[in-house]
Amino acid sequence: MFLYLRSIAEDKPGEKWQSIFERTWPHYKKWFLQEGYSGRPGYLSSSIALEEQMPELFPIYEKLCELAGGGDTESRFLSQYCPPPFMSGCSQIAWTKDANFLIRNYDYSPRLFEGVLLKSNWLKPVIGVGDCIWGLLDGMNGDGLAVSLTFGGRNISGKGFGIPLVLRYVLETCSTVEEAIEVFHRVPVHMSYNVTILDKAKRFVTVFLSPDRPVSVVPTCIGTNHQHSIEWENYASMSATLPRMQFLEKCLYDPNETKKTIKQRFFQSPLYNTQFEKSFGTLYTAIYDLENMNCELRWPNKKRTFDFDNFEEEKLQINLTKMFFDKGLSI
Numbered sequence: 001m002f003l004y005l006r007s008i009a010e011d012k013p014g015e016k017w018q019s020i021f022e023r024t025w026p027h028y029k030k031w032f033l034q035e036g037y038s039g040r041p042g043y044l045s046s047s048i049a050l051e052e053q054m055p056e057l058f059p060i061y062e063k064l065c066e067l068a069g070g071g072d073t074e075s076r077f078l079s080q081y082c083p084p085p086f087m088s089g090c091s092q093i094a095w096t097k098d099a100n101f102l103i104r105n106y107d108y109s110p111r112l113f114e115g116v117l118l119k120s121n122w123l124k125p126v127i128g129v130g131d132c133i134w135g136l137l138d139g140m141n142g143d144g145l146a147v148s149l150t151f152g153g154r155n156i157s158g159k160g161f162g163i164p165l166v167l168r169y170v171l172e173t174c175s176t177v178e179e180a181i182e183v184f185h186r187v188p189v190h191m192s193y194n195v196t197i198l199d200k201a202k203r204f205v206t207v208f209l210s211p212d213r214p215v216s217v218v219p220t221c222i223g224t225n226h227q228h229s230i231e232w233e234n235y236a237s238m239s240a241t242l243p244r245m246q247f248l249e250k251c252l253y254d255p256n257e258t259k260k261t262i263k264q265r266f267f268q269s270p271l272y273n274t275q276f277e278k279s280f281g282t283l284y285t286a287i288y289d290l291e292n293m294n295c296e297l298r299w300p301n302k303k304r305t306f307d308f309d310n311f312e313e314e315k316l317q318i319n320l321t322k323m324f325f326d327k328g329l330s331i
Helices: 015-032 043-053 055-067 072-079 163-173 177-186 233-239 241-253 259-265 320-325
Strands: 002-009 091-095 101-108 116-121 125-131 135-141 145-151 193-199 204-209 216-218 280-289 294-299 302-307 314-319
Touching: 002 015, 002 280, 015 055, 015 072, 015 116, 043 055, 043 072, 055 072, 055 163, 091 145, 091 193, 091 241, 091 259, 101 135, 101 145, 101 193, 101 259, 125 163, 125 294, 135 163, 135 280, 145 163, 145 177, 145 280, 163 177, 163 193, 177 193, 177 204, 233 241, 241 259, 302 314, 314 320
Parallel strands: 002 116
Antiparallel strands: 002 314, 091 101, 101 280, 116 125, 125 135, 135 145, 145 193, 193 204, 204 216, 280 294, 294 302
């Protein structure tokens, strides 16, 4: 089983973004219309909601709609207003003991992975792993702010935006943890998610988001797939969210754990998952280092480092099955 990831640099939306759209749109269109054309909000309500809630992004949205052909369905999708439900696994920790980085494992289906690491400069310099064509699963900006999402473990949806676009908005407009928290208090999301935020000054929080509850800002550097308690027992058991949380807490309070060893932990059970056929395999490990201002993507026997000044465009092919049997890489 192979995973493909492209690293792409394009300051403003143009031909490269358009090629991402053309490659991924057939799959996103099928997902977006799974409940029919009337199953999603119309163009006017979607675009108005985006302009009201994230006005700084609206000119970018208009440009992307133009690059996407200007169609009604494309424009509704790109607004990311009330999209269909989607869930992923994931474990993450903001490590500030002897370094300052946000590290996470992204657990999902390789068949549904967009496979793009994009460096852009729309409103701010941003590097992040893409989702929903202009949203982000995780990323950092040139001001030294990093964010990463996990599913919040609640089987409920409501009115709001897809979380990848809200993460994009945070990195495009914020510089500190406090500014990011303000955005999450103001912009509604359509499902439950946990977002860990870290800034240049080593400040961190994890924000619990839900469409039916007030935002909860928790002074923890750890995020897995539940919020204050387990509410969806079957999912919690399948995803091992509690054992992963306990594993990270043990690492956090172990006086012998270092920036080197915590990186190794993310290739160990229960953090590293191989249930690729069940859409719950670890597709990549990302490390957003706010001291060295770079992003490192890792797999058990491969790694790449990217920064704002030295960003190499390439297409990586990762043999996930082979990596499962390999002994791993030298950290």
